[in-house]
Amino acid sequence: MDKSPDRTRRHLLASAGLAAAAGLGREAFAQAAAPAPATPAERPLPPYVAWKNPAHLIQHTATTIETKRSAFGTSVITPTDRLYIRNNLPAPDVAIVADRDGWMLAVEGVKSPATLSVRDLKSLGLHTVATVLQCSGNGRGYFPTNPSGTKWQVGAAGCVIWSGVPVKTVVAALGGLADGARFITGTGGEKLPDGIDPLNVVVERSVPLTNLDDALLAWEMNGEPLPHAHGGPLRLIVPGYSGINNIKYVKRLAFTPGETQAAIQKTGYRMSPPGQKGDPSQPAVWEMEAKSWINGPAPEAGPVKAGWVQVHGVAMGGMNAVRRVEVSLDGGQNWKEARLVGPDLGRFAWRQFVLPVKLEPGNYQLASRAQDSRFNWQAEATPDNAGGYLNSGWRAHAIRLTVA
Numbered sequence: 554m555d556k557s558p559d560r561t562r563r564h565l566l567a568s569a570g571l572a573a574a575a576g577l578g579r580e581a582f583a584q585a586a587a588p589a590p591a592t593p594a595e596r597p598l599p600p601y602v603a604w605k606n607p608a609h610l611i612q613h614t615a616t617t618i619e620t621k622r623s624a625f626g627t628s629v630i631t632p633t634d635r636l637y638i639r640n641n642l643p644a645p646d647v648a649i650v651a652d653r654d655g656w657m658l659a660v661e662g663v664k665s666p667a668t669l670s671v672r673d674l675k676s677l678g679l680h681t682v683a684t685v686l687q688c689s690g691n692g693r694g695y696f697p698t699n700p701s702g703t704k705w706q707v708g709a710a711g712c713v714i715w716s717g718v719p720v721k722t723v724v725a726a727l728g729g730l731a732d733g734a735r736f737i738t739g740t741g742g743e744k745l746p747d748g749i750d751p752l753n754v755v756v757e758r759s760v761p762l763t764n765l766d767d768a769l770l771a772w773e774m775n776g777e778p779l780p781h782a783h784g785g786p787l788r789l790i791v792p793g794y795s796g797i798n799n800i801k802y803v804k805r806l807a808f809t810p811g812e813t814q815a816a817i818q819k820t821g822y823r824m825s826p827p828g829q830k831g832d833p834s835q836p837a838v839w840e841m842e843a844k845s846w847i848n849g850p851a852p853e854a855g856p857v858k859a860g861w862v863q864v865h866g867v868a869m870g871g872m873n874a875v876r877r878v879e880v881s882l883d884g885g886q887n888w889k890e891a892r893l894v895g896p897d898l899g900r901f902a903w904r905q906f907v908l909p910v911k912l913e914p915g916n917y918q919l920a921s922r923a924q925d926s927r928f929n930w931q932a933e934a935t936p937d938n939a940g941g942y943l944n945s946g947w948r949a950h951a952i953r954l955t956v957a
Contacts, residue, residue: 601644602782609635611708616640619708623851627865627905629895630683631711633775638782639688639709641756641817642743645802649742653778653786658770662738662808664728671772671786678722682769682792683714683898685869689795689822689838692935692944698827700941707846707950712867712903715790717771720806724765734808735762739789742802757815758798758822760791760839762808767792767901770803792901793872794839795943797822812837825939841871843931844945845878845906845923847952856957859914864891865907870925874900877924880908884918885933885948891921900926912956920951 598607599615609624618638625631649656654672687710694704703709720737724730741756760768769790772779779785784801791798797817812818812833822838823831845868850857868878874897879888891906906921922931934946944950 601647602638605634605782610637613703616643617703617705617709619703619705620711621851621853622707622846622848623853624708625711625848625867627849627894627907629712629898629902629905630714630775633777633780633783636686636711636713636783637688637709639690639703639796640743640801641797642741642745642754644782645743647781649802650778650781650785653772656786656804658787658803659805660723660727660807661805662731662734663724664731667727669723674718674723674770674787675772677726678718679716680719680722680769681714681716682767682790683712683902684790684792685841685901685903686711686713686796686799687841687869689797689942690940692946692950693941695944695946695949696935696937696941698937698941700827700937700939702941707848709796712898714775714898715769715771715788716773717769717787717790719766720768720770720789721765723770723806724808730762730808733810736760736809736812737762737764737768737791738805738807738809738813739798739800739803740805740807741800742804752814753816755815756800756817757813758800758818759809759812760794760798764791764794770806793841795841797838822940822942824942827937827939829939831939838940838942841869841943842945843868843870843873843875843923843925843929844950845869845921845931845947846950847880847919847921850954852952852954856955857912859912859956861909862912862956863907863909864919865894865905866921867903868893868906868921868923869903870900870923872900873925873927873929875904875923876926876928878904878906879922879924880906881920881922882910882912882917884951885920888922912954914956917954917956918951919954920947922947 611619656671659668691709736759738759789800789803820831823835825831847866868875878891880891891908893904895905935944
């Protein structure tokens with residue numbers, strides 16, 4: 554029986570979830586399926602991401618940049634220059650990638666603690682994995698309670714190929730785990746503001762030790778050296794877990810008996826009921842769940858010509874592989890199975906799907922829902938929570954389509 558903290562959040566907020574689902578109804582669905590807000594006028598990207606293509610992005614702030622729904626395309630992998638940006642602290646000076654192999658990582662909580670360079674890590678092993686990288690707040694803009702934070706729609710996500718050394722290989726090379734280890738704790742290398750308690754601002758997250766077999770220390774992304782903007786020279790990757798747990802510029806990896814006391818873990822990124830502050834008794838924002846959305850026809854493209862239309866999008870299974878995707882043209886009253894297209898890059902990657910349909914002139918409400926390999930269906934609605942985290946509800950992610 555699965556008793557993971559992320560699964561537990563559904564039980565803790567079950568009553569709120571049922572109320573939210575019941576309260577959505579047709580009126581709420583109409584609001585959720587409304588056309589996407591107009592894209593803000595394009596402005597120059599910040600220098601650290603100036604190499605990205607602004608035509609494919611929505612710039613909310615200098616540290617929150619979203620991929621447009623229409624920019625995902627129909628291939629599995631998200632191009633690096635279209636991948637979203639979310640930083641909790643300003644990125645370190647770009648000089649840290651001048652000598653990538655010289656970046657140092659302190660490893661603690663093993664029988665032979667050591668500080669290893671990326672060069673050392675590269676000598677220990679090599680593995681490649683495709684994962685969905687998704688901001689914990691992706692979909693926040695669809696919550697009716699309007700939680701604070703960036704109003705992400707679907708674009709704070711992407712599917713990425715990482716290369717690096719498995720964390721379990723590093724542990725083995727250092728003699729195995731020390732006694733009492735229950736969590737993997739990663740610490741980011743961002744420069745902390747002066748005069749503030751480090752625990753209040755440091756990007757340091759703990760995840761259960763059950764992730765040891767899958768976690769990766771990555772120095773390469775999509776076949777190229779890991780960009781500075783995405784955590785280079787070195788990033789901790791925890792497949793199936795939301796983005797905040799994939800620590801950029803990782804400088805310390807510790808195997809600890811308890812969770813870090815850093816605020817970003819202790820009170821931040823918790824599944825708190827609306828209006829309530831986070832605390833350690835509430836589920837941490839960890840595992841992702843089954844989720845999908847339609848990318849085309851893109852709502853911002855305007856009316857579609859009557860005739861054959863290829864309805865396509867992406868689907869993920871969170872901790873499990875995608876088994877099936879269904880599409881509805883009428884707001885969830887009827888469903889048709891879509892076809893999975895493109896290569897299957899493993900259980901942590903997303904799948905592209907397509908459903909060819911012949912559409913007559915009129916208005917349609919397009920929705921999709923995914924089923925994972927354990928037969929869990931994507932939820933109709935995600936319970937409201939104070940942080941606007943982990944919104945997977947298919948109803949909220951639906952779109953309107955006008956056919957002329």
